[in-house]
Structure formats: structure tokens, C-alpha cells
Amino acid sequence: MNRSKKRKINVVTLGCSKNLVDSEHLMAQLSDNGFEVVFDSNDTDADAVVVNTCGFIGDAKEESIDTILGFARAKEEGLIDHLFVMGCLAERYKKELKEEIPEADEYFGVNDLSAIVRTLGGRYRDELAGERMLTTPGHYAYLKISEGCNWGCGYCAIPLIRGRHVSVPMEKLEAEARALAGKGVRELIVIAQDTTYYGLDLYGERKLGELLRRLCRIEGIRWVRLHYAYPAHFPDDVIGAMRDEEKICPYLDIPFQHISDAQLRSMRRGLDRAQTYALIDRLRREVPGIALRTTLLVGYPGESEADFAELLEFVEKVRFERLGVFPYSEEEGTYSAEHLRDDVPEEVKRRRVDAVMALQNRISRENNLRRVGCIEEAIVDRREGAFLVGRTRCDSPEVDTEILIETDRELAPGTFLRVIVTDADDYDLYGRPAER
Known part of the structure; x- marks a missing residue:
């Protein structure tokens, strides 16, 4: 140049x-x-x-x-x-x-x-190499702990694009997190293509639980949030860290994709229906109040009406706090593109996406309404007119519910405060500062 x-x-x-x-x-x-x-x-x-x-x-x-x-x-x-x-x-x-x-x-x-x-x-x-010029608001940042993925799910091109799983050494991640905290970051959002695989390539065993505990020791960090956790062989020590560490938000982004055994096998997900339900039950039992975000995939090759009915039952039964759904699209080079026929018509895929989201909209509204009257800790992201816009410990930025706090107080982004929830709709909460 x-x-x-x-x-x-x-x-x-x-x-x-x-x-x-x-x-x-x-x-x-x-x-x-x-x-x-x-x-x-x-x-x-x-x-x-x-x-x-x-x-x-x-x-x-x-x-x-x-x-x-x-x-x-x-x-x-x-x-x-x-x-x-x-x-x-x-x-x-x-x-x-x-x-x-x-x-x-x-x-x-x-x-x-x-x-x-x-x-x-x-x-x-x-x-x-560990330095960052933040593009997020200064009070939260993403911490990428590894690159690539080893799972080889049938629909996913990520291993073809980014290669096999490579963990970042724990000391480098701690140094990066300390530097972020020194810049004013208060919320760390831990990400990777699969966070739960972390450490296996470097240390011979999964080390995400230990990493999370170390991040909780960093001065200045108030919240640690976990995204993109693969459900198969979910590490016990991660559940223990989430249960024991006050700084770790009771929140988990864990993409299940489907619940039908036939679909899970075809997707090459590494777990079945019974293991999925057992993991969800354990997470909710050991981490009280945990908010689960998941992603689902509909219209994958061979998805029958019975498979889809089973998926709707799964959504209704589990009542995820957060949920996204995508129609299958064939990606060249993947297992499904090479070995399966894309046999679900596009209009059926779209209808199934709409059906899942209609169900989830109702569930989300009902979940949110149950929070009315509760006092929750929130972090302020910005001001919009008469409201401070923030998030609770159960909500990640950009993708989840926000809480609109009615107050004329001027609080800087990154401020934490206690909020009483006064109203709710499908994807927003409303509140006011709680009296101390």
C-alpha cells in the first residue's frame, strides 16, 4: 500500500x-x-x-x-x-x-x-498477539479461548474452514483477560467453536473448568459468561465451577440442534435423546436458576414429521430461556452434502422454523412474566431516552433479552445495579432501580 x-x-x-x-x-x-x-x-x-x-x-x-x-x-x-x-x-x-x-x-x-x-x-x-482494540462497549469483551473444531458434525463446515481444535495456552488467556480488565472490562464472554473441548490438545485433558476459575480470580472482572458449549461429554468440572463461582453467570449457550435420535445420529452429534435430557436436568439441578440458550436446526436431510413433532415437544418440555432456529442449508464438503440428500422442501423448512419460533415466543413471554416482581442484578449497556438499557446475569449482549430501566439517574455503561422487574413482554423486561 x-x-x-x-x-x-x-x-x-x-x-x-x-x-x-x-x-x-x-x-x-x-x-x-x-x-x-x-x-x-x-x-x-x-x-x-x-x-x-x-x-x-x-x-x-x-x-x-x-x-x-x-x-x-x-x-x-x-x-x-x-x-x-x-x-x-x-x-x-x-x-x-x-x-x-x-x-x-x-x-x-x-x-x-x-x-x-x-x-x-x-x-x-x-x-x-494478545492485544485488542475493542469494538464492543468498553465494559464487556469476548475472550476466544481456542480455534477450530474436532467434532465433524454432519452439517458444519467450520472444521473445513478453521481446521482442527487448537487451544490458547491458559497463561496467555489470563494475561489477555487481565489486560481487558485493566481497560475497564467488567464482563468476560468466553467463546470458541467449542468451549468445552478446551485444553485437551495442550494438557491431555479438558481444562475449561480450571480456566473459568482462574478468570474469576482476576481483579476487576465481575461477570464471566460461557458461550458455545458442546453438549456431548460435557465436563463435570464446568458444572462445578458454574455452581461454586459467584462471578460465573448462571447462563449457558449450548446448541443442542435436535432431540430425535435418528436426527442426532445423522447429524453426528455424539449424544442421544436420553443423554440430552439428562444433561439439561443436571444443569438445572446443580446450577439453580440457570438460563439455557440453545440453537436448533430444522429441515436436515431425512427429518420426518415425527422427528419434527419430537423437536416441538422438546421445546415445550424444556422451556429454554433463549432459543434460535435455522433451516438446514447444504454446505459443500460436509458429511451431509457428500452422503445425504437434501430432501426436505424449502417451504417445509420455513414452516418448521416459523412453528418453532411461534412456540418459543410464547414460552419466552411466559418465562419473562414469571420474573415480574423479582429483584435482579443488571449491568447498564447504554441510555435510550427515558430508559437505561441493561441486561441481567441471564442475558448476553446482542442476542438476548434487555431490561429497560425507567430512571432519570445518569449511570455510566458498565455500572451494576439492583433492579426490580415491573413488567415483561416476549423479549424485553421493564424495571426500576430497587431500593437498597
Whole structure:
């Protein structure tokens, strides 16, 4: 890149929080090299734009391609000078993207941060590998503890894109978490493609429970929240840590995907219906008040009406606090694409998605209404008009319920306060500060 031109770089991140962390690491390196770095900006006054893409499912691919095309047009019009593309879509479809969108200067995979920095005219510093330029509000941050995945679920392309599971050494994660706490982060959200596998490659055994306990010892961190826990062979020590450690939120993002034994076998999930129900029962018994978030997949090859009826019964019976559902889309190279026929019509997939969400909307509203009258600890995220907008220990940012706190008090984001819940609807709570 011509160093005599503007040294402003816009990093645009698409997809999941794991991508967000990659962008934050890249931005820290660029900032250290003297670049002015902005993120997720639609402005076109930057010298270069870096698009960090998602390539997980069809909709995410489409969004990534549309974003690249938009900045490619801006480059052709002379509004930006350089366009670089990184991330999952670029990792998986680099050859095709180069042919279809040659306007991009270069495409980089998921592990090419140092190459991106060099191409932009900077020097990658290994000693800054744990540094982050936060794009989240300053009071919470994601902590990515590993890369890749070893499970090989039938529908999932992540191992093809990001490779096998590689854990980050515990000492590096502790140092990164301490640095985040020093910047004012009060809530750590622990993420990976599969957090429960953590440590097996480095230490010969799963170490997530120990890692969570160590994170709880870091001064300044008030909440630790766990995402993306794989349900098969769920580690006992994680349940123990969640039960014993006050800082660990009673919250777990655990994607079950289905409940039918036939579907679970075909998806290659590594557990069955009975084990699923047993794990849920144990989590709720040993971690009282735990909020469970799950993800379901409908329309997978061979899903019968009986399988789907079983899934609806599962949702009704378990009454998840949080739930998302996606229709199956065939991903080339995966087990299901290679060995199974995509035999559920698209209109049936959509109807099943709608049926699950209609049921979950009712359950969510009923769950929320039961919280009316309760006093809960909340963290303030922002102000909107007459309300402070926050979250309880049972709610993760961006994806879960928010609590709208009616008060004229001015409290900074990241402030904790006790709130009495006064009303609720499907996906929001309402409250006011509780008297001490």
C-alpha cells in the first residue's frame, strides 16, 4: 500500500463474535503501526477497507458477498483506494472470489493476520498477539479461548474452514483477560467453536473448568459468561465451577440442534435423546436458576414429521430461556452434502422454523412474566431516552433479552445495579432501580 496516501483503515466485521475478536486483534496491530483505524464504518474516506467475512451458512455468505461488492464499487468510483478481504468466506472460496470479484486487492484466510498487516505496509509484532482494540462497549469483551473444531458434525463446515481444535495456552488467556480488565472490562464472554473441548490438545485433558476459575480470580472482572458449549461429554468440572463461582453467570449457550435420535445420529452429534435430557436436568439441578440458550436446526436431510413433532415437544418440555432456529442449508464438503440428500422442501423448512419460533415466543413471554416482581442484578449497556438499557446475569449482549430501566439517574455503561422487574413482554423486561 502506498504509504504516502491516507493512513486510515476501515475494518468491517461480519458474522460471529469469534470473527469480531480476530478483527480486534488485527486492529491493535494496525494501530500500533500508526494507522488510524475505524470499524464497521459505511464512510468511504479511508485509504483501505478490510472486510472480515463469514462463510458459515447461505445467508451469511450472501451478506459477505454483498458487502464486498459494495466496497468494490466504491473502489471503482475512486472513493477508496484499496480493498482487502479476510475471514471464513475468503478462506474457503479464495479462488472463486478472485475470479468473480477481482476488484479486491487481495484475499486472506482466517490465520493470515500477519500477512494482512505486512500487505498494508505495517510490521506484525508477535509480542502484541494478545492485544485488542475493542469494538464492543468498553465494559464487556469476548475472550476466544481456542480455534477450530474436532467434532465433524454432519452439517458444519467450520472444521473445513478453521481446521482442527487448537487451544490458547491458559497463561496467555489470563494475561489477555487481565489486560481487558485493566481497560475497564467488567464482563468476560468466553467463546470458541467449542468451549468445552478446551485444553485437551495442550494438557491431555479438558481444562475449561480450571480456566473459568482462574478468570474469576482476576481483579476487576465481575461477570464471566460461557458461550458455545458442546453438549456431548460435557465436563463435570464446568458444572462445578458454574455452581461454586459467584462471578460465573448462571447462563449457558449450548446448541443442542435436535432431540430425535435418528436426527442426532445423522447429524453426528455424539449424544442421544436420553443423554440430552439428562444433561439439561443436571444443569438445572446443580446450577439453580440457570438460563439455557440453545440453537436448533430444522429441515436436515431425512427429518420426518415425527422427528419434527419430537423437536416441538422438546421445546415445550424444556422451556429454554433463549432459543434460535435455522433451516438446514447444504454446505459443500460436509458429511451431509457428500452422503445425504437434501430432501426436505424449502417451504417445509420455513414452516418448521416459523412453528418453532411461534412456540418459543410464547414460552419466552411466559418465562419473562414469571420474573415480574423479582429483584435482579443488571449491568447498564447504554441510555435510550427515558430508559437505561441493561441486561441481567441471564442475558448476553446482542442476542438476548434487555431490561429497560425507567430512571432519570445518569449511570455510566458498565455500572451494576439492583433492579426490580415491573413488567415483561416476549423479549424485553421493564424495571426500576430497587431500593437498597
